[in-house]
Amino acid sequence: MTSPKSRPLWVGTSWKMNKTLAEADRFVDKLLTFPIPRGIQAFVLPAHTALARVRDRLPPDSHILLGAQNAHWAREGSWTGEISMRMAKDAGATLIEIGHSERREHFGETDRTVALKAAAAVSHGLIPLICVGEPLAVRDAGGTLDFVGVQVQIALSELAPAEIEQTIIAYEPIWAIGEDGVPATVDQIAPVMAMIDDVVTTAGGSACAVLYGGSVDTENVADLLTDPNTHGLFVGRAAWEASGFIELLKLCVGGSQ
Numbered sequence: 001m002t003s004p005k006s007r008p009l010w011v012g013t014s015w016k017m018n019k020t021l022a023e024a025d026r027f028v029d030k031l032l033t034f035p036i037p038r039g040i041q042a043f044v045l046p047a048h049t050a051l052a053r054v055r056d057r058l059p060p061d062s063h064i065l066l067g068a069q070n071a072h073w074a075r076e077g078s079w080t081g082e083i084s085m086r087m088a089k090d091a092g093a094t095l096i097e098i099g100h101s102e103r104r105e106h107f108g109e110t111d112r113t114v115a116l117k118a119a120a121a122v123s124h125g126l127i128p129l130i131c132v133g134e135p136l137a138v139r140d141a142g143g144t145l146d147f148v149g150v151q152v153q154i155a156l157s158e159l160a161p162a163e164i165e166q167t168i169i170a171y172e173p174i175w176a177i178g179e180d181g182v183p184a185t186v187d188q189i190a191p192v193m194a195m196i197d198d199v200v201t202t203a204g205g206s207a208c209a210v211l212y213g214g215s216v217d218t219e220n221v222a223d224l225l226t227d228p229n230t231h232g233l234f235v236g237r238a239a240w241e242a243s244g245f246i247e248l249l250k251l252c253v254g255g256s257q
C-alpha cells in the first residue's frame with residue numbers, strides 16, 4: 001500500500017480510430033466550455049492525425065494533457081506506418097499510451113515491445129501510459145494476479161526507479177473493454193489494483209498513478225472510484241462525445257484524493 005496520495009485524479013479518453021479534424025475541433029470546443037475541476041488531471045489521446053490540431057486548438061494555458069495512442073521505441077528510421085516518440089512529442093504529446101490490448105491482439109505488441117516503448121518514452125521526457133489486463137479465460141482460471149503482475153513487471157523492467165515514478169499504469173481487463181465488454185465491478189478490480197500498486201512499489205520504491213479502464217460510464221464511475229488504489233479512469237466510448245466526457249468529469253469531482 002502506498003501512503004495517502006496527493007496526486008490528482010487522472011481522467012482521460014483515447015479516441016482510438018475515430019474523429020476527423022472537424023470532429024476533433026468540435027470535441028475540443030465543447031470541452032472548453034467546461035472548466036476542469038480542481039484535483040482532476042484530464043487527458044485526451046487523439047488519433048495521430050489530430051494530435052497537433054488539438055494542441056493548437058487548446059489555449060496555451062490549458063491543463064488538459066494530450067497524448068499519442070502509440071509510438072515506436074526507435075528514435076527514427078525505416079519503420080513504415082509508425083511514429084517516433086520525438087514526433088509524438090513534437091505534435092503535442094505529453095503521454096504515450098503503450099500496450100493497449102487492441103494493439104497487443106491486432107498489431108503484435110508484446111510485453112517486450114511495451115518495455116522498450118516505455119523506456120523510449122521516458123528518455124524523451126514523455127509519460128508512458130502502460131495498459132495491462134487479462135483475457136477472460138485467464139480470469140476464469142484464477143490467473144489474473146499472476147498474469148497482470150508479470151505484464152507490469154516486464155513493462156517496468158527497463159526503467160530506473162525515478163522513471164517509474166513518472167509512469168502511469170492502466171488496468172484494463174480485456175473482457176471489460178469495448179462494445180462486447182462486461183463492465184468490471186469494484187470487487188473484481190480491487191485485488192488487481194492493490195497488486196499493481198505492490199508491484200510498482202517494489203520495482204520503483206514509489207507508486208505512480210494506476211488507472212482503471214474498460215466500459216467506464218456514468219453508471220459505474222462512482223463505484224469504481226471507491227477503490228483506494230484506483231487513481232483515475234481511462235475511458236473509451238463513454239467519452240468520445242465531449243458531452244459524455246464532461247458528464248464523467250463532473251461525477252469524478254470529489255473522487256480526487
Ligand code: PGA
Nearest residue numbers: 177178213214215236237
Ligand atoms: P471502452 O474502452 O471504455 O470503450 O470500453 C476502454 C479502453 O479501451 O481503454
